[in-house]
Amino acid sequence: xRMPTLSTAAAAVVLICTGPAQADPLPSWNxxxxxxxxxxxxxAVTTPGSDSYVDPAGRIATFxxxxxxxxxxxxxxxxxxxxxxxxxxxxxxxxLAEKSxxxxxxxxxxxxSLIATGHDGLLEVMATxxxxxxxxxxxxxxxxxxETAKHPKTGRPYVDMIYQxxxxxxxxxxxxxxxxxxxxxxxxxxxxxFSEDVYxxxxxxxxxxxxxxxxxxxxxxxxxxKIAELFFYDDKEGKPVAINHHIGRRPVVAVGNSDGDHQMxxxxxxxxxxxxxxxxxxTDAEREWAYDRDSKIGRLDKALDEANQRGWVVxxxxxxxxxxxxxxxx
Amino acid sequence: xRMPTLSTAAAAVVLICTGPAQADPLPSWNxxxxxxxxxxxxxAVTTPGSDSYVDPAGRIATFxxxxxxxxxxxxxxxxxxxxxxxxxxxxxxxxLAEKSxxxxxxxxxxxxSLIATGHDGLLEVMATxxxxxxxxxxxxxxxxxxETAKHPKTGRPYVDMIYQxxxxxxxxxxxxxxxxxxxxxxxxxxxxxFSEDVYxxxxxxxxxxxxxxxxxxxxxxxxxxKIAELFFYDDKEGKPVAINHHIGRRPVVAVGNSDGDHQMxxxxxxxxxxxxxxxxxxTDAEREWAYDRDSKIGRLDKALDEANQRGWVVxxxxxxxxxxxxxxxx
Numbered sequence: 172x173r174m175p176t177l178s179t180a181a182a183a184v185v186l187i188c189t190g191p192a193q194a195d196p197l198p199s200w201n202x203x204x205x206x207x208x209x210x211x212x213x214x215a216v217t218t219p220g221s222d223s224y225v226d227p228a229g230r231i232a233t234f235x236x237x238x239x240x241x242x243x244x245x246x247x248x249x250x251x252x253x254x255x256x257x258x259x260x261x262x263x264x265x266x267l268a269e270k271s272x273x274x275x276x277x278x279x280x281x282x283x284s285l286i287a288t289g290h291d292g293l294l295e296v297m298a299t300x301x302x303x304x305x306x307x308x309x310x311x312x313x314x315x316x317x318e319t320a321k322h323p324k325t326g327r328p329y330v331d332m333i334y335q336x337x338x339x340x341x342x343x344x345x346x347x348x349x350x351x352x353x354x355x356x357x358x359x360x361x362x363x364x365f366s367e368d369v370y371x372x373x374x375x376x377x378x379x380x381x382x383x384x385x386x387x388x389x390x391x392x393x394x395x396x397k398i399a400e401l402f403f404y405d406d407k408e409g410k411p412v413a414i415n416h417h418i419g420r421r422p423v424v425a426v427g428n429s430d431g432d433h434q435m436x437x438x439x440x441x442x443x444x445x446x447x448x449x450x451x452x453x454t455d456a457e458r459e460w461a462y463d464r465d466s467k468i469g470r471l472d473k474a475l476d477e478a479n480q481r482g483w484v485v486x487x488x489x490x491x492x493x494x495x496x497x498x499x500x501x
Numbered sequence: 502x503r504m505p506t507l508s509t510a511a512a513a514v515v516l517i518c519t520g521p522a523q524a525d526p527l528p529s530w531n532x533x534x535x536x537x538x539x540x541x542x543x544x545a546v547t548t549p550g551s552d553s554y555v556d557p558a559g560r561i562a563t564f565x566x567x568x569x570x571x572x573x574x575x576x577x578x579x580x581x582x583x584x585x586x587x588x589x590x591x592x593x594x595x596x597l598a599e600k601s602x603x604x605x606x607x608x609x610x611x612x613x614s615l616i617a618t619g620h621d622g623l624l625e626v627m628a629t630x631x632x633x634x635x636x637x638x639x640x641x642x643x644x645x646x647x648e649t650a651k652h653p654k655t656g657r658p659y660v661d662m663i664y665q666x667x668x669x670x671x672x673x674x675x676x677x678x679x680x681x682x683x684x685x686x687x688x689x690x691x692x693x694x695f696s697e698d699v700y701x702x703x704x705x706x707x708x709x710x711x712x713x714x715x716x717x718x719x720x721x722x723x724x725x726x727k728i729a730e731l732f733f734y735d736d737k738e739g740k741p742v743a744i745n746h747h748i749g750r751r752p753v754v755a756v757g758n759s760d761g762d763h764q765m766x767x768x769x770x771x772x773x774x775x776x777x778x779x780x781x782x783x784t785d786a787e788r789e790w791a792y793d794r795d796s797k798i799g800r801l802d803k804a805l806d807e808a809n810q811r812g813w814v815v816x817x818x819x820x821x822x823x824x825x826x827x828x829x830x831x
Contacts, residue, residue: 359746363749381746384745386741393773395742406714412725418705434723436719441722443723
């Protein structure tokens, strides 16, 4: 897979973070309250003797993925995968399109008609494209797609649609002794295909939604196979539950961008001795997208209210980010 | 909690493993085929240019807990916790014993009558003692128990009933770039209370069976609460499924002692480019216990057959281990 991130921009970040203490660990963040709040928090939890000091073992940071680490417009990239994959499957087996209205719409690339089939229609498309194969086979298919698929607006590979300031924040936290995790409503197996190359987050530090799986043994193989039944939906109340299940520690830093992340941010801060909640607010219609309370994707409403009430850090993408995407640095 | 291990024996192991290359990383293992097979495998996967070389990122080792890292006789230590806890709860609320035959038997410490109530009776005792509280409250209760409870045969704290050769193997693998995981049929929250202190395995590297949990929010707290419904049973076929779910990589080294670990060992080796399966065979009735094909706890039958057929490493506890428990070194 292409690795634009680690080879260019992020490499510079790593150099910065391991350089002199005075170097700016967040060069793509404009100076101001947001950046200061982050740096002051990290200083406090990593300074021995500070009231907020956190032992390195407890330094856990959890990041949502869609809309937080990479873009999520005009629709979730994993849905783009599902649609492309249905077309590919229908090319090999044209009868697929006749199986249901949802599969017919998906095969035709008709997103509007697909959405009209409702939750069950979308689930059918996801099941058709995400299950009935081994985990390794699924990952290979996603990897091949990521190498060729292009974002509909920018024409760039999806793995380029990541946020440079977030790469810097991930690197800064890791350099400060944090373990960085993804905790996403998206599919755990999907994200694991690119998380290590793109974000420096290994598969064992990815938490996400998942299908059930079963063990399949033959004379010369032993695999897990993805089956068409939901195992866990890692969104809203599911995020703290999944964090407790996978990590077994409360996060010290939690970063999200939508109401789907609300409970994760509450979990990191409410009643905790030390916790930082960060919300990315998509306010930049020119460089990225601007959306919040009324958006169908990445709706940010109740979490924004609580952020304002409780003084969480709200990132104003337009004002706080000097750079949005890594390619702007080239 | 007491930490006999890290403060004494394991500290010596760490010194050995970070010392000169010639130092024996497994001093409690007698010389012979078993020890050689382990050392040769680790050398092969960590030597750049070797056909079996495994990149550090892929070096995952998974260990069963009961009967593999610590003892499991005369019955699982987590069951001992449940029985002690029921008695404690009944002392505060005597009506508990009248709720069911299982709780009556458990309250009386009558294991035979409890077992006679069958699977449902045992599940009721587990649900009563393991759910209906926050995860943090559960962990505090287990931590307090571990500080005072004593093993019925040796009279020692349960966290002393760990295997010195396994502490050395864990340390040796970590010094060789492996991430070490527990993958246990026991409860994930139970093991996380002591795994870091006792084995050097942090909570995020513990995989186990679990109850469902739900997010509970108040004005000044945000917690997960354990509820009386099984979420995942991490035994037999469940182990590869859980490894795929939590870690997302196939283990390179898998270590177990019973048929409950059979599928995990198959997953690490069958069809894999490089994999080592290790089975601990309890053969030492004098220093520990001797049991295998007919044991009710830790039954080892089919996995032993496959180990013999496929040349897995079988540890003969009596012959291969110079030391069994850390206290023997004092």
